[in-house]
Amino acid sequence: MLKKKKKDKEIEEELEMLSEMSDSAAEMIIESELNAESMIEAVGDEELDEEVAESREIIRAYQKSVRDNIMLPTLREKEVEVPVLEGDIMEQLKILMQHSQQFQEMEMMYSCAIREVRTKAEVLNHEMSVRYHRNPISSITSRVKSPESIAQKLYKKGLPFTVEAIMANLSDVAGVRIICEFVDDIYSIAAMLAMQDDLKLVKIKDYIKYPKPNGYRSYHMIVEIPVFFSKGKTPMRVEIQIRTMAMDFWASLDHELKYKKNIAPEDEELIADELHACAERIAETDDIMQQIRMKLDSVAGG
Numbered sequence: 001m002l003k004k005k006k007k008d009k010e011i012e013e014e015l016e017m018l019s020e021m022s023d024s025a026a027e028m029i030i031e032s033e034l035n036a037e038s039m040i041e042a043v044g045d046e047e048l049d050e051e052v053a054e055s056r057e058i059i060r061a062y063q064k065s066v067r068d069n070i071m072l073p074t075l076r077e078k079e080v081e082v083p084v085l086e087g088d089i090m091e092q093l094k095i096l097m098q099h100s101q102q103f104q105e106m107e108m109m110y111s112c113a114i115r116e117v118r119t120k121a122e123v124l125n126h127e128m129s130v131r132y133h134r135n136p137i138s139s140i141t142s143r144v145k146s147p148e149s150i151a152q153k154l155y156k157k158g159l160p161f162t163v164e165a166i167m168a169n170l171s172d173v174a175g176v177r178i179i180c181e182f183v184d185d186i187y188s189i190a191a192m193l194a195m196q197d198d199l200k201l202v203k204i205k206d207y208i209k210y211p212k213p214n215g216y217r218s219y220h221m222i223v224e225i226p227v228f229f230s231k232g233k234t235p236m237r238v239e240i241q242i243r244t245m246a247m248d249f250w251a252s253l254d255h256e257l258k259y260k261k262n263i264a265p266e267d268e269e270l271i272a273d274e275l276h277a278c279a280e281r282i283a284e285t286d287d288i289m290q291q292i293r294m295k296l297d298s299v300a301g302g
Contacts, residue, residue: 102163107144110174112227113236114142117176120199124192136185138245142176171202171222172239179248182290183208186219186242193221193240200224202237208247214272215279216251218243246282250275 118140125137145153150166150173159165166173180186186208194201205220221240226233243251254275257268 103147106163106166109227109229109234109236110144110238112229113174113225113238114144114176116225116227116236117174117223117238117240118142120193120196121176121178121189124189136180136182136189137178138181139179140176141179142174145170145173145175167237171237174236174238176238176240177248178240178242179245180242181245182293183244183286184290186244190219190221190240190242193223198226200235208243211279211283214254215276216254217247217279217283218251244286246286250279250282253278 121137121140125135129135150170151161153170154161154165157169159169178189180189190204193199200223201221202224203220203222207216207218207220211217219242221242222237223240224235224237227236257263257271257275263271
């Protein structure tokens with residue numbers, strides 16, 4: 001009898017703790033379960049081979065693990081711990097996305113949008129080389145986000161793993177990076193792109209005038225461009241990053257630091273401080289190079 005009373009009291013305490021959860025915490029639990037199910041639904045009903053069928057079953061099993069990983073810490077610690085999307089679950093989700101016709105078509109559409117933007121930049125660079133005998137653009141690179149990156153971003157935002165959610169909510173699935181020699185070239189290219197009437201400017205983030213706290217500098221544009229497919233025109237969003245060669249070099253080192261998992265916290269902080277100092281020196285160097293080029297231009301013009 002005493003044991004039963006003790007057990008009842010434990011259950012009552014857990015229920016009381018559960019009732020103290022905020023509405024947002026409860027929503028996160030429900031959303032996580034919905035996301036787990038939407039991983040499966042995103043694949044559709046097309047024929048599945050053995051590997052994909054197995055992945056689907058593993059993703060279904062993930063529903064229970066999501067609830068366990070969130071609910072139990074909540075009862076014990078009165079806080080929600082959202083599990084990171086990684087390991088086997090990420091691998092299985094990747095397989096599902098790669099075998100889904102919908103996701104393959106989406107990747108194709110974003111690749112085509114990238115071609116449109118690249119062509120615009122290449123045309124401008126060619127024109128500048130003929131008119132002014134110099135190329136403001138040193139190089140152009142591009143990419144479509146990997147399935148892993150897309151899944152992590154959707155998961156972080158609490159969005160379902162569907163093509164519709166990706167195209168409606170993510171603006172950086174397609175990315176084009178334009179590398180210029182000088183800072184004023186960045187703003188010139190950005191302005192020439194923005195003035196094209198078939199390109200809609202959605203958002204600008206000027207990290208050159210307003211650098212990130214870690215020292216990162218670049219000019220970001222989110223644009224929407226019409227792409228003509230066999231069934232008609234589809235507006236597609238592309239993120240354009242424009243930066244100097246020096247800014248790009250710094251960003252590459254900073255990116256490498258973020259993915260080094262075996263760095264001690266004190267060393268990571270020291271390296272971050274050194275990188276920030278380098279970012280300031282690189283910005284000064286960009287300014288000096290800009291001034292030298294302007295002097296050379298004035299001498300040549302005179």
